[in-house]
Amino acid sequence: MMAAARQTLHRWFYRPWPLAMMAAALSLTLLLTVSLGVALRQVQQRESEQMNAQGERFLERLEQLFGQLRESLDDLEAQPLRGCSAQMIAALQEVSFNYRFVYEAAYIDKSQLCSNRPRQEDLAAVRSPDIQGPTYSYWLNTSTEPNENRAALMLGRGNFRVATSRGHLADMVDLMPGSSLLVIVDHGTRAIPVLGAPQSWPPKEAWSPFSTEPLQITQNRLIYRMPTINPEYQLVLISPRTALHLPVLWWWLVPSSLLLGACIGAVVYLLARQRQSMGGELHGALKRDELQVLYQPIFDLGSRQCVGAEALLRWRRPDGTLTSPDLFIPMAENSGQIRQITDFVLERLLKQLGQLLRANPQLYISVNLAACDVMVPRIGEVMARLLAQHQVAAHQIAFEVTERGLIDVVVARQNLQALRDAGHQVLIDDFGTGYCSLAYLQTLPVDCLKIDKAFIDALGHDAASSGVAPHIIRMAHALQLKVIAEGIEHEEQVMYLSSEGVHYGQGWLFAHALSAAQLIELVTHGRRRSPRRIEDEA
Numbered sequence: 295m296m297a298a299a300r301q302t303l304h305r306w307f308y309r310p311w312p313l314a315m316m317a318a319a320l321s322l323t324l325l326l327t328v329s330l331g332v333a334l335r336q337v338q339q340r341e342s343e344q345m346n347a348q349g350e351r352f353l354e355r356l357e358q359l360f361g362q363l364r365e366s367l368d369d370l371e372a373q374p375l376r377g378c379s380a381q382m383i384a385a386l387q388e389v390s391f392n393y394r395f396v397y398e399a400a401y402i403d404k405s406q407l408c409s410n411r412p413r414q415e416d417l418a419a420v421r422s423p424d425i426q427g428p429t430y431s432y433w434l435n436t437s438t439e440p441n442e443n444r445a446a447l448m449l450g451r452g453n454f455r456v457a458t459s460r461g462h463l464a465d466m467v468d469l470m471p472g473s474s475l476l477v478i479v480d481h482g483t484r485a486i487p488v489l490g491a492p493q494s495w496p497p498k499e500a501w502s503p504f505s506t507e508p509l510q511i512t513q514n515r516l517i518y519r520m521p522t523i524n525p526e527y528q529l530v531l532i533s534p535r536t537a538l539h540l541p542v543l544w545w546w547l548v549p550s551s552l553l554l555g556a557c558i559g560a561v562v563y564l565l566a567r568q569r570q571s572m573g574g575e576l577h578g579a580l581k582r583d584e585l586q587v588l589y590q591p592i593f594d595l596g597s598r599q600c601v602g603a604e605a606l607l608r609w610r611r612p613d614g615t616l617t618s619p620d621l622f623i624p625m626a627e628n629s630g631q632i633r634q635i636t637d638f639v640l641e642r643l644l645k646q647l648g649q650l651l652r653a654n655p656q657l658y659i660s661v662n663l664a665a666c667d668v669m670v671p672r673i674g675e676v677m678a679r680l681l682a683q684h685q686v687a688a689h690q691i692a693f694e695v696t697e698r699g700l701i702d703v704v705v706a707r708q709n710l711q712a713l714r715d716a717g718h719q720v721l722i723d724d725f726g727t728g729y730c731s732l733a734y735l736q737t738l739p740v741d742c743l744k745i746d747k748a749f750i751d752a753l754g755h756d757a758a759s760s761g762v763a764p765h766i767i768r769m770a771h772a773l774q775l776k777v778i779a780e781g782i783e784h785e786e787q788v789m790y791l792s793s794e795g796v797h798y799g800q801g802w803l804f805a806h807a808l809s810a811a812q813l814i815e816l817v818t819h820g821r822r823r824s825p826r827r828i829e830d831e832a
């Protein structure tokens with residue numbers, strides 16, 4: 295039941311259309327989310343930059359303004375006149391001339407009031423100041439009338455009052471519509487609007503009165519708290535958040551994401567199609583006998599005698615094209631066809647070389663195993679049956695596993711041990727290209743390391759001692775493992791390897807992969823390197 299469901303799912307995954315659609319949808323969603331995220335961040339960043347800039351400009355102007363008001367009060371307080379008189383009016387007028395922001399200057403005591411401007415009402419004398427500092431008192435928003443000339447801020451010292459008009463304030467701080475300038479008093483609990491509409495205070499949104507960040511962004515407001523020196527009050531600028539104007543860029547990102555998603559879908563479709571068709575073809579190839587096994591001889595580097603061979607697959611299509619095993623083996627591993635292929639190699643090799651092996655009991659053939667071959671004990675069983683059938687000794691068949699094939703070490707170790715117990719040799723192929731560490735290697739039941747061609751290549755040009763090969767060789771010797779060098783193409787490489795104590799090697803210097811007939815010829819008649827290298831039969 296479970297297996298059937300898994301099979302269906304598996305098959306579905308291998309169909310090009312659903313796979314392509316899924317890839318396209320996934321990449322599209324990802325692209326759109328990422329670009330939307332980027333766009334929103336950009337909006338927010340711009341918003342807060344604007345607010346910060348405005349807030350700073352504001353604060354600078356306000357400090358200038360407060361400075362003038364205080365200075366003008368100090369001037370008035372310092373001059374000797376008290377009580378209303380023509381001289382007093384002149385002094386008050388002079389102050390409002392001298393200080394640009396002072397709209398009105400007044401003298402006030404219990405019985406009289408005079409100002410540089412004609413006025414009737416009592417200048418909020420009865421109202422106690424909103425903020426009472428040690429020297430100055432502050433009245434905020436002293437009039438709610440929309441008259442531009444009404445005082446927006448009034449400061450007092452002794453008998454003197456100076457005020458700035460709403461017009462002065464609004465003039466110098468261009469508030470955006472909907473924004474307000476508030477003065478927060480009573481330890482942050484009360485907000486008096488100096489400009490703009492009253493705002494709910496304190497904000498319902500989490501607001502830390504100790505936060506050092508001047509700007510707080512809530513869902514629909516920007517709150518800029520100005521860092522004022524005076525502990526008695528705080529200036530706060532509140533702006534509504536601009537409606538989410540997505541940047542123009544985003545509207546470009548949408549169609550390009552669509553296009554890219556479609557492209558990714560198309561690529562996935564083509565790849566899946568190719569894989570599907572290759573999978574199908576491979577299936578047919580096995581049936582039509584298009585797969586061949588070739589044998590690359592392995593030589594004793596000292597005596598130049600052939601001691602064994604590695605079985606290598608070739609796929610020759612009816613039209614003559616040759617597909618590399620590097621292409622179709624990974625695919626067969628994914629589709630599960632590799633088991634059939636491994637069985638095919640084993641059967642073919644014993645059929646072709648059974649007699650040669652029986653006649654040369656020291657000769658061995660090594661066979662490449664895929665990761666999934668190592669994960670189950672099946673190979674041992676198949677092998678035992680074939681060996682019995684062909685009367686070949688187990689030590690004449692070796693198995694090559696790559697480091698990538700040892701995903702689950704515990705299971706792999708068990709199965710490899712079983713193969714060794716049966717008499718086979720176990721080789722680590724392409725050693726050095728995977729993640730096998732020394733500690734890990736020590737625990738594996740192996741007989742031999744095959745040094746990957748990449749490291750042997752380095753011996754060609756570098757100063758002989760450079761590169762990784764010498765280290766691998768020393769390590770293998772320390773672990774008492776045999777070493778086979780892969781991909782030997784130059785005589786100098788042989789010399790170096792021999793001097794390092796490597797006894798075996800394979801490569802185009804000696805022979806390409808040969809057909810069974812050519813290998814038999816080589817072994818039985820000792821035909822080794824002819825003036826021309828023995829050519830790959832394929």
Ligand code: C2E
Pocket residue numbers: 590605606607618619620623636639662663664694723724747780781782783800801802803807
């Ligand atoms: P591998 O097992 O490391 O095989 C060695 C590869 O190096 C072979 O390529 C061989 O032809 C090539 N080679 C040998 N000497 C030289 C040389 O001097 N110079 C150069 N440039 N190349 C050399 P091939 O046959 O294309 O095989 C590629 C890989 O495919 C093999 O790597 C092996 O991992 C895999 N493979 C081949 N046959 C089988 C098979 O029957 N079963 C499994 N599971 N994998 C196989």
Ligand code: MG
Pocket residue numbers: 604662694723
């Ligand atoms: Mg190999």
Ligand code: MG
Pocket residue numbers: 723724744746747780
């Ligand atoms: Mg190899």
